[in-house]
Amino acid sequence: MSRMPVSQVLNCETAPAEPILVQGWVRTRRDSKAFSFVEINDGSCLANLQIIADQGIPGYEDVLQLRTGASVSITGNLVESQGKQKWELQATSVEMLGNAEEDFPLQKKGHSMEFLRSIAHLRPRSNLFGAVFRVRSRMAYAIHQFFQDKGFVYVHTPIITASDCEGAGEMFRVTTLDGEELDTAPEKDFFGKPSYLTVSGQLEGETFACALSNIYTFGPTFRAENSHTSRHASEFWMVEPEMAFCDLQGDMDLAEEMVKYLVTDALEHCREDLQFFNSFIDKGLIERLQFVSERSFERVSYTEAVELLENSGEKFEYPVEYGLNLQSEHERWLTEEHFKCPVTVYNYPATVKPFYMRRNDDDKTVAAMDLLVPGIGEIVGGSQREERLDVLRENLKHHDLSEEDYWWYVDLRKYGTVKHAGFGLGFERLLMFVTGVANIRDVIPFPRTPGSADF
RNA sequence: UCCUCAGUAGCUCAGCGGUAGAGCGGGUGGCUGUUAACCACUAGGUCGUUGGUUCGAACCCAACCUGAGGAGCCA
Structure with a gap:
């Protein structure tokens, strides 16, 4: 299965019949009791793709470890979101490629331009x-x-x-x-x-x-x-x-x-x-x-x-x-x-x-x-x-x-x-x-x- | 090169002579179809550096370093 860029996923008119593969970096994660929301971005567009990862899918123990900045590979089915975005991916498996260490400097909050210049690689x-x-x-x-x-x-x-x-x-x-x-x-x-x-x-x-x-x-x-x-x-x-x-x-x-x-x-x-x-x-x-x-x-x-x-x-x-x-x-x-x-x-x-x-x-x-x-x-x-x-x-x-x-x-x-x-x-x-x-x-x-x- | 302003926790900042603070981020636990999620607890600092003033300096003074803004020069 070849990777589908997030931009292409979000632009789908109708949900693909087959599961798709997406890969990118975690922007944010929110846990619920029985599942987690993970938003990933691969740079193909501004918007993130929201992933729903249910307890029990292969790799769920890794999902609970994911920090902002981690790289992931996810397969799943594209479904209409119950939230404010159009699409989200119902994951069937999640693989953590590389977690981000605890001191990953890019937060979900706004940073000053001066600070971002000091981490030009990120x-x-x-x-x-x-x-x-x-x-x-x-x-x-x-x-x-x-x-x-x-x-x-x-x-x-x-x-x-x-x-x-x-x-x-x-x-x-x-x-x-x-x-x-x-x-x-x-x-x-x-x-x-x-x-x-x-x-x-x-x-x-x-x-x-x-x-x-x-x-x-x-x-x-x-x-x-x-x-x-x-x-x-x-x-x-x-x-x-x-x-x-x-x-x-x-x-x-x-x-x-x-x-x-x-x-x-x-x-x-x-x-x-x-x-x-x-x-x-x-x-x-x-x-x-x-x-x-x-x-x-x-x-x-x-x-x-x-x-x-x-x-x-x-x-x-x-x-x-x-x-x-x-x-x-x-x-x-x-x-x-x-x-x-x-x-x-x-x-x-x-x-x-x-x-x-x-x-x-x-x-x-x-x-x-x-x-x-x-x-x-x-x-x-x-x-x-x-x-x-x-x-x-x-x-x-x-x-x-x-x-x-x-x-x-x-x-x-x-x-x-x-x-x-x-x-x-x-x-x-x-x-x-x-x-x-x-x-x-x-x-x-x-x-x-x-x-x-x-x- | 000149002029101005600023350096306090990983980040954004408050404190401006008398025991070093908050929010976010991190860790732990809880709760919830959430979306900068939420709640509780917790760890984290030679206050840019070096001197000076003072009983006492993050705070006042000097020099230096770093960053930013402006000028000149240009794209």
Whole structure:
């Protein structure tokens, strides 16, 4: 007899004629004089399956020993429940595969998120984290579906790199050297020069876009920034599409379409889990997601955004002034207070953006864009890339970067250059937005943050 | 890196100068088609660490450690 997932059991229209086999972990047990209720969960869905184990069935002596967390294998007949759930399993035999010791840390009561992080190996067995990681899996699938349906080619850009995607932050060094040689003899290192974990696959992505036209990457990314916030992790996953023959308009269109597609997909395929988030961690979640999936996003230029902020009458801690970067509080005001929906801000001053962004005709701004969402802020950052060889060379110089280090990147502009554009979407930030979970550490299985790389 | 807050039982917290507490979880017994079940009993603590103040410190002070929130940076 093969195991039937709990999700499938609970979705039965009519009770199967034959006995079925279910396997999972005990969530709770309640004893009566002549029988016990055991609820099991196997992660296939949020809901538990209630088991009725009568005194006298094979394994009943084990049932009385079962603690929360134990693993069990149960055969029985599916019957309509006398209680509030539709189905329950009338057990014909119960086998305890492995009991949980008395100090199993996950209780039936609510735990703090901080405590659950300290038991990251067990937290997927909780309702909340089971739901988070089912949604994470579904969203990863939907990302591939979105791009594959559009004919984008999935490219695996390198994890180890010797090139710095300037402006993307501090890098982790990868080395086989130790002691002094680290600094004095980098040429003796494994790759013959200093190498690092990637902070972005964009530059490599551009080379493939300039061959296969539309590509995307989806993989881990590493930043050695000493950030202590609820939306930064040292290791996270990023989606980076890159499109040839595409300008900033097309780039913004794609980013908005993608966020909308993913939200709609979650509403359609993760309903039970979203309902759970809506009830327990974010009361307005489903309403907000529905709003996002139905309405169009707002779009303002940086210049317009600065004007809105200046005329807002708000007292901001940091000044609003043309030429300065928008602060978190400014972004929050735009998306949460003013527009109350996702907003794309575009055409930023060149002075606050990296060398590869395309300079606009006004000579002051670059064709950059950030997609901001309520509650999180920046979820997408992207730009049209500078495709003009002379302008790119000038930009490298302005940013004190040597053309030699970027020779292959510059080559793209020498041999059949085309306008092209792309963006990066923080996968965990998307998950925070879709689930309502407030901390990035709680949407990634084993979070890495400064001072913490357990498990 | 900066600013703020918090570390008391396995978990969530109360106690805020004078003998260390509750609920949940664990153990034992009882009761019941129960569903964060219920009732009784019971075990469980160098009060983050190190110094200091005091007759006396979980409580006041200092430093450090850990965690969280925010800023910057970004996704």
